[in-house]
Amino acid sequence: MGSPQVPIDVDPGTGIWRTDGLPMIYLPRHFLVNNHVAVEEALGRDAYRAILHKATEKSAIHWCQAESKTHGLTRAATFRHYFKRLSQRGWGQFSVDRLEASGERGGSISLHNSVFALELRGRCQTPLCYMFEGFITGAFGFLVRGAEPGEETGPVSCVESWCAGDGVHRHCEFDFGCP
Numbered sequence: 001m002g003s004p005q006v007p008i009d010v011d012p013g014t015g016i017w018r019t020d021g022l023p024m025i026y027l028p029r030h031f032l033v034n035n036h037v038a039v040e041e042a043l044g045r046d047a048y049r050a051i052l053h054k055a056t057e058k059s060a061i062h063w064c065q066a067e068s069k070t071h072g073l074t075r076a077a078t079f080r081h082y083f084k085r086l087s088q089r090g091w092g093q094f095s096v097d098r099l100e101a102s103g104e105r106g107g108s109i110s111l112h113n114s115v116f117a118l119e120l121r122g123r124c125q126t127p128l129c130y131m132f133e134g135f136i137t138g139a140f141g142f143l144v145r146g147a148e149p150g151e152e153t154g155p156v157s158c159v160e161s162w163c164a165g166d167g168v169h170r171h172c173e174f175d176f177g178c179p
């Protein structure tokens, strides 16, 4: 077994965990996934997926802005750093397989051992990992337009094209781009 690859600082006075200065929470996988499924059941998948997309996209942009400043990273390096950190924090193992930041902007990302696929395989309708679609549009939006107003490129879209939760595929696959 290995040790965490992310730096974790615990404030002895407040008990707050931080990585790179950002407050973090360490929680059981089943807790996160049970909450996720409960909200999906209450709202219906389409409504929840849309809400989640917006919220996670916003959070991804916030994270990329903060990390880009903290480490002095370019937008492209921040994009890759984001998926490395998600992988190091246990969400699953993300791999950026294709990335075009100019011209036909878009790419594809594969994901092995997704928390949702591992926890819900065979129990829910696939694709299971749509929460990550907003993670990806946020990070890619940051890459192509950064935090600069007036650099609008239009919305970024992303879809989980297939999901290991179906018991057929070995990993999940996300395709994204600026339509």
Ligand SMILES: [Zn+2]
Pocket (backbone or CB within 6 Å): 114, 116, 117, 127, 128, 129, 160, 162, 163, 164, 165, 172, 173
């Ligand atoms: Zn999946």
